Amino acid sequence: MNRPPAEFGRIPPDPLRTFGTQCLERAGMLADHAEQLARLLVDSDLRGVRSHGTRCLPGYCGSISSRSVNPRPEFRVLKETDVAIHIDGDGSLGYAPMMMATDAAIAKARVKGVGVGAVCNIGHYGSAGHYVRRAMDEGCTAFSVQGAFPQYYRSNQDKRAAHYGNPPICFGLPSETEPPLVLDAATCILADYQRGEEFEALEEMIPAALFKSMGYTAIGTLLGGAFVGMAAQLSREVETRWKGSRNGGLIWVMDIGLFAPAEEFRQGVDEMVRLAREELIPLRGYDEATLPGAVEQRFEEEYSRDGIKLATEHIRSLVELGQELDVPVPWSQ
Structure with missing residues (x-):
């Protein structure tokens, strides 16, 4: 794709x-x-x-x-501490409330070293990389995921375990001179369009990879779902009105200078990216080995x-x- x-x-x-x-x-x-x-x-x-x-x-x-999602939402801060903020997205698409939570988490991380932003009652928030890259622009490393409750898809009845779910997820680490390391992906190793016998054969060839994929999906779904409040009665009520708002979102932000000098960290990312490019044998069909x-x-x-x-x-x-x-x-x- x-x-x-x-x-x-x-x-x-x-x-x-x-x-x-x-x-x-x-x-x-x-x-x-x-x-x-x-x-x-x-x-x-x-x-x-x-x-x-x-x-x-x-x-x-x-x-x-x-009106599957709320076009004119009123966001509410449900809880806030020195290091965390929890926002009700009021049935809207996930972008605006998630960016609001991201900016708040960045501000907290700049002061406390760590900041966490959570949003409930939202629709699709798109690429998790939007929020992680926002944090990277401010000298932070971050992780973000979108989940749902009680599982990522509304129903998994008669679906293959290899396609358990596919929450968007991103890890981002800023660099100095090399490209940054940004894993902006989803938890399932099979894309939504990868269906059929040739992919089902992978279940016997590489079952360990698919079991990992199921585990990543379960953890991501819970962190971006029940953990941010999507198991609450409030969420059921919001979804009744706005059918497309069964998701939640989470971002963890850390100042890259929390444990070691920021410059030293960035140089470490540079070195990893460079060594992967110079030392690894590329995957079949590709001319070079690059990190995300x-x-x-x-x-x-x-x-x-x-x-x-x-x-x-x-x-x-x-x-x-x-x-x-x-x-x-x-x-x-």
């Missing part, structure tokens, strides 16, 4: 942000939330994370206009300069969305 498309057009990021903002506002989202969400979706496109970029716009606009975060940095540099590669069908879906919402497409077709 996140490989560059074979058939594509290049769209500059600025008009894409403008278009996304206008579509979300027209669907009914608050203006500041629309601007923030459009910016984050384009950020994903810039990094080549196509699965969580502007291809999500039609679905999000549909959820907002149909390196490829995304390359895409961001190229796409910021030359325009974002969007698949032809992706561009078509955006044009159709603009026609549906009466929002003009601000790029040449």
